[in-house]
Amino acid sequence: MARGKSEKNGKRPGRNKIESIRPEGRRAFLQKTGLAALGFAAGAAYLDDGGWPAQPVGPLPGKHPGLIVLNDKPINAETPPELLADSLTPNDRFFVRNNGVVPANLDATNWTLTVGGEAVRREKSYTLTELKTKFPVVTYHLTLECGGNGRKEFNPPATGNQWATGAVGCAAWTGVRLRDVLQDVGITDRAVYVAYYGKDTHLSGDPAKVVISRGVPVAKALEEESLIAWSMNGKDLPVLNGYPLRLVIGGYPASVSGKWLDRLVVRDRIHDGEKMLGQSYRVPCSPVPPGAKVADEDMCIIEEMPVKSLITFPKTGAMLRKSQTLPLGGHAWAASSGVARVEYSIDFGATWQACTLAPAANRYAWQDFSARISFPSAGYFEVWARATDGAGVAQPMLVPGWNPRGYLNNACHRIAVKVIA
Amino acid sequence: MLPNQSNFNLLIGLLNAFVVVVILAMIQLLLGDSLAAWFAPAPEPVVAVYRPGAGGGTRAPDPAERVENGLHVATGLVYAEGFEIVRGTCTACHSAQLITQNRATRDGWEQMIRWMQKTQNLGQLGANEPIILDYLAAHYAPEAIGRRANLDVEAIEWYLLELE
Numbered sequence: 001m002a003r004g005k006s007e008k009n010g011k012r013p014g015r016n017k018i019e020s021i022r023p024e025g026r027r028a029f030l031q032k033t034g035l036a037a038l039g040f041a042a043g044a045a046y047l048d049d050g051g052w053p054a055q056p057v058g059p060l061p062g063k064h065p066g067l068i069v070l071n072d073k074p075i076n077a078e079t080p081p082e083l084l085a086d087s088l089t090p091n092d093r094f095f096v097r098n099n100g101v102v103p104a105n106l107d108a109t110n111w112t113l114t115v116g117g118e119a120v121r122r123e124k125s126y127t128l129t130e131l132k133t134k135f136p137v138v139t140y141h142l143t144l145e146c147g148g149n150g151r152k153e154f155n156p157p158a159t160g161n162q163w164a165t166g167a168v169g170c171a172a173w174t175g176v177r178l179r180d181v182l183q184d185v186g187i188t189d190r191a192v193y194v195a196y197y198g199k200d201t202h203l204s205g206d207p208a209k210v211v212i213s214r215g216v217p218v219a220k221a222l223e224e225e226s227l228i229a230w231s232m233n234g235k236d237l238p239v240l241n242g243y244p245l246r247l248v249i250g251g252y253p254a255s256v257s258g259k260w261l262d263r264l265v266v267r268d269r270i271h272d273g274e275k276m277l278g279q280s281y282r283v284p285c286s287p288v289p290p291g292a293k294v295a296d297e298d299m300c301i302i303e304e305m306p307v308k309s310l311i312t313f314p315k316t317g318a319m320l321r322k323s324q325t326l327p328l329g330g331h332a333w334a335a336s337s338g339v340a341r342v343e344y345s346i347d348f349g350a351t352w353q354a355c356t357l358a359p360a361a362n363r364y365a366w367q368d369f370s371a372r373i374s375f376p377s378a379g380y381f382e383v384w385a386r387a388t389d390g391a392g393v394a395q396p397m398l399v400p401g402w403n404p405r406g407y408l409n410n411a412c413h414r415i416a417v418k419v420i421a
Numbered sequence: 422m423l424p425n426q427s428n429f430n431l432l433i434g435l436l437n438a439f440v441v442v443v444i445l446a447m448i449q450l451l452l453g454d455s456l457a458a459w460f461a462p463a464p465e466p467v468v469a470v471y472r473p474g475a476g477g478g479t480r481a482p483d484p485a486e487r488v489e490n491g492l493h494v495a496t497g498l499v500y501a502e503g504f505e506i507v508r509g510t511c512t513a514c515h516s517a518q519l520i521t522q523n524r525a526t527r528d529g530w531e532q533m534i535r536w537m538q539k540t541q542n543l544g545q546l547g548a549n550e551p552i553i554l555d556y557l558a559a560h561y562a563p564e565a566i567g568r569r570a571n572l573d574v575e576a577i578e579w580y581l582l583e584l585e
């Protein structure tokens with residue numbers, strides 16, 4: 001896996017400095033603004049009168065009721081495997097991952113995207129209409145997966161949202177190429193990294209704190225599939241997925257695909273924004289034993305995501321008769337090398353059989369796989385799926401290398417099946 | 422002219438008394454509610470209070486404030502010693518679900534607090550810190566699951582697969 005090491009102690013990119021809220025006013029400020037914004041995003045059902053976060057009592061706005069809400073402040077929800085069967089994940093089934101508070105009063109009409117940073121010739125701003133008319137509009141099928149998808153399985157446990165399998169989806173994203181916009185702005189040969197800022201706000205209510213500002217190396221930003229997108233599956237982006245504008249960059253952790261995008265910076269160094277440094281979205285530069293404490297300087301930025309697959313049909317727990325064959329379905333994805341093959345096993349890896357693998361719509365799109373399985377006897381079986389990428393690297397059956405924050409678990413997915421006489 | 426003099430004084434006295442009554446009536450109209458509020462008992466805060474062996478927040482009107490199977494329904498937190506302080510401190514910024522879905526040793530929970538203090542605007546916890554850490558270490562400790570856990574067979578909902 002290609003990894004870059006980040007510089008430390010870089011300067012924060014230019015941003016209007018807003019006076020910090022005093023600690024004693026924090027709670028009151030939070031109730032007035034943060035919770036109001038959350039109320040807008042999540043619906044009143046997510047808050048009781050006292051301002052305490054209540055347990056969810058209904059679906060997230062614009063989302064399928066079957067999504068599993070891991071956390072309602074910030075809002076994080078994953079999709080169970082059986083709801084991910086479509087080749088393109090419907091907007092209401094696409095997972096939700098937030099580090100901060102979903103912004104309120106989003107105004108697409110007056111939305112602007114400003115491109116600045118040390119390595120642009122001059123700062124330039126675009127309205128949404130300018131973006132839509134000035135540059136070629138393109139659509140790509142791109143898989144987005146949270147770097148922490150699968151965190152739940154690490155032992156000892158890693159901190160953060162305990163994603164099982166559902167922080168992944170693949171949609172048809174429409175927008176303009178990041179590289180066309182960067183070319184129009186004009187970037188200099190000092191450019192190293194392209195990073196984003198968005199309009200989400202910090203959980204503490206402090207308006208001076210940036211929630212998340214991550215980025216990618218310039219070469220990645222300039223790939224033809226790296227998009228500034230306003231549309232998902234032919235519709236406006238859902239509010240919870242970044243309406244009205246976001247980055248969509250396949251193959252990397254989804255945290256590089258900034259939501260509610262209003263500023264890009266072309267840096268002359270590895271970006272040092274919020275969640276770029278420390279232990280966030282980083283893994284040990286060299287492997288460590290489970291439970292190890294790793295110093296910040298020994299943690300490296302995650303770049304490409306590993307090969308992975310998911311069984312979306314049948315739902316775990318299926319019972320069938322011995323005379324029947326089981327139709328198996330799912331998706332497999334990898335970063336730039338693509339998926340070479342998918343296999344399944346019903347004997348815990350002793351033998352593997354090939355699945356039929358559909359071609360990818362384009363690079364960074366997940367690929368559908370299918371198979372028909374006959375079982376040798378009645379009894380309890382597990383169906384395991386394993387994908388191999390274009391470089392010959394397969395998914396492990398065990399949870400891969402432990403890391404402090406629990407990223408990159410691409411262990412094989414499995415379902416339980418009972419064959420009855 | 423003595424009787425007249427005393428009648429005049431009586432008249433002045435009545436007039437003064439009338440003016441005082443009018444002024445008092447106006448004060449009552451303008452400030453009555455806020456003055457009365459000074460003497461009224463302060464409203465009781467709606468917070469679930471931990472009492473060993475009892476349901477929480479009996480005065481609270483919200484049914485989500487009840488406790489079921491040892492869990493506080495509104496937050497999902499284990500209802501035990503330290504609950505109030507954990508709820509008050511942690512859910513000021515984030516959902517209680519960020520606690521209930523995580524597992525760590527006391528040391529691991531302490532590291533999370535230090536990280537929040539360093540990067541997320543969390544202040545000093547003072548005497549509450551050991552109470553919070555004891556609570557988290559007791560009720561949200563890691564379990565040994567090996568290199569890969571079994572599928573949770575107990576949780577599987579078996580169903581007959583309909584195939585054509």
